[in-house]
Amino acid sequence: MAYLTKPQxxxxLDALKARSTSPHPALVARICLAIGARWGEAQALRPDRIRGNALVFANTKSKRVRMVPVxxxxxxMIQGHWKQHGPFTNCIGVFRQVLLSTxxxxxxxxxxxxxxxxxxxxFIMGGGHIVTLKEILGHASLNMTMRYAHLAPEHLNDAIRLSPLTDLPTTARP
Known part of the structure; x- marks a missing residue:
């Protein structure tokens, strides 16, 4: 498993904007990046799945409904896109073509x-909680979510930062 750096x-996103033959892949990719949605979940969004500032995903891989704040x-952006271009269409092929050009x-x-x-x-590198990530991603078990946590080994440095021994007065140290 891998993840993209901020420059990537x-x-x-720049390549999708400049080279895509469809208006949809750039926004579907942005939704996936914003909340960790699967491509198919983001692509299947409909207007009735927006509730205030949250997106509702149904018929997910885990067969659970989840609502994620955005x-x-x-x-x-999503509502404006739908007004201009209509609902998302199957655009994974275009996404893959553009990705290959990067x-x-x-x-x-x-x-x-x-x-x-x-x-x-x-999310994890930024200090997000693993249980919160589990809920956002819609995983049934924490074990599944833990597969994603290893992608960000820097979060292990929290063992130092969050230790109860950190910042103790020197008189309390051996």
Whole structure:
């Protein structure tokens, strides 16, 4: 498993904007990056699945319904896109073609799924809680979510930062 760095995210979004033959892949990719949605979940969004500033995913891989908060800006982008271009269509092939035109080389079979891994890795590296990530991603078990946590080994440094011994007065140290 792998994830995209911030410069790679920028490269991908710029390439989707400049080289895509469809208006849909750039926004579907943005949704996946914003909340860790699977490509098929994001592509299947409909207007009735927006509830305030949250997206509702049904008929997911885990057969569970989940609601994930998003920014008002993303909701406005989605609604504006639908007004201009209509609902998302099957655009994974276009996404894959554009991805191949970049310097990004994801592991085999992870073309669009790397977006989900990217969200998860950056969430954990940014200090997000693993149980919260489990709920956002819609996993049935924490074990599944833990597969994503190893992508961000830097979070292990929290063992030092969050230790109860950190910042103790020197008189309390051996």
């Amino acid at each position: 995210i920028t490269e991908l 920014t008002a800006e993303l909701v406005a 310097t990004i080389n994801p592991p085999r079979g992870q073309a669009s799924h790397i977006l989900r891994h990217t969200f998860a890795a950056h």
